[in-house]
Amino acid sequence: QLQLQESGPGLVKPSETLSLICTVSGGSISSSSYYWGWIRQPPGKGLEWIGSMYYSGSTYYNPSLKSRVTISLDTSKNQFSLKLSSVTAADTAVYYCARHIDTSGYQPYYFDYWGQGTLVTVSS
């Protein structure tokens, strides 16, 4: 059974960089047909897709965050990471990592496995 687990600091200061890691077990992030993505959810609010990456390096980012976001994969550790720079209080959210299905080889579609999420608070 595929499992994803987010890890990283729960508190980040304004203007600093938020860094999270997602560790995948029960499957390889180098598998074809899957991107690996990040989604966030501010407390009490809805879901916002941040970005997704394929093991080959193909990456999609949400244009609203693109200038501040970097997603990378470490296939040797079966992990992928998120970096979000210049954070403000508006970036306070539960951050989820998820597997992003791509059966077409053209673009990913829906998210079929999710981590439990980690709350990141931006505050001084």
Place this chain on the structure above:
Amino acid sequence: DIVMAQSPDSLAVSLGERATINCKSSQSVLYNSNNKNYLAWYQQKPGQPPKLLIYWASTRESGVPDRFSGSGSGTDFTLSISSLQAEDVAVYYCQQYYNTPWTFGQGTKVEIK
């Protein structure tokens, strides 16, 4: 961006009754070349991550009870729970994957009346 609008924001349904959630996209998510609607539904229970229920607008994910069904095409979609159970209390989200950025509806909270 494709905007996804769900209605209602919340609803209360008696146990065993039908619950119906609507999702409307700001442009069609039907891809004409394969006649597929690029829409998924998720269920999120308190303190848990979202769980995939339905994709391609009407295909149930493995293990999802058959009381959950999806329908619709183009810009208008519906998630139905045919006989509401206590464990179905959750927030439900639709998501389009027709094009990037992938976007979600604002969510519909389902409660027991």
